[in-house]
Amino acid sequence: KQEVTQIPAALSVPEGENLVLNCSFTDSAIYNLQWFRQDPGKGLTSLLLIQSSQREQTSGRLNASLDKSSGRSTLYIAASQPGDSATYLCAVTGSNFGNEKLTFGTGTRLTIIP
């Protein structure tokens, strides 16, 4: 059974700093990995999707890396802003046909201090 872990559970950093969020998964047989952002009481916003054959994806100030063999992914946020404050979730899909569900971690609650 796939298990996804995110450390730390909460993180506070001053505005302007670069930061890294971590995600690990127990079964390396994944199809892809997604990072999401969730604001309090709201739905999820997709940030980046990395296919299992890829090593990283970038979007603006965000960069996500994937090391499938070691079961790890990181989300790097450059020059953090107060608007980045949210919970960040990573999720993986299984590699076999029909196993399309996302398995989520419990998230990292990020607070950017102005």
Add this chain to the structure above:
Amino acid sequence: DTGVSQDPRHKITKRGQNVTFRCDPISEHNRLYWYRQTLGQGPEFLTYFQNEAQLEKSRLLSDRFSAERPKGSFSTLEIQRTEQGDSAMYLCASSLSLTDTQYFGPGTRLTVL
């Protein structure tokens, strides 16, 4: 706005009542997913459809839960005889293919008193 929509956004009900939620996916997406999220946890998979076919159901989906997607368009999730443990955010997502991002709706927050 052509994103995923869910209705209602909030539902308060008494224990033992039945509730039904609706999800309208992005129009060309043939895959539709339901997840449940409790406070402080990541979403947990409930079930998913490819067109009108329900292809997978989680063991979380007890016999009090039923989901449909008639004609492969919108979907409904019904909970019968609600229990306090059913209180959660119910999230719907849709995607175009396995390799595509899953796009999430705003969720329906259910409170069972």
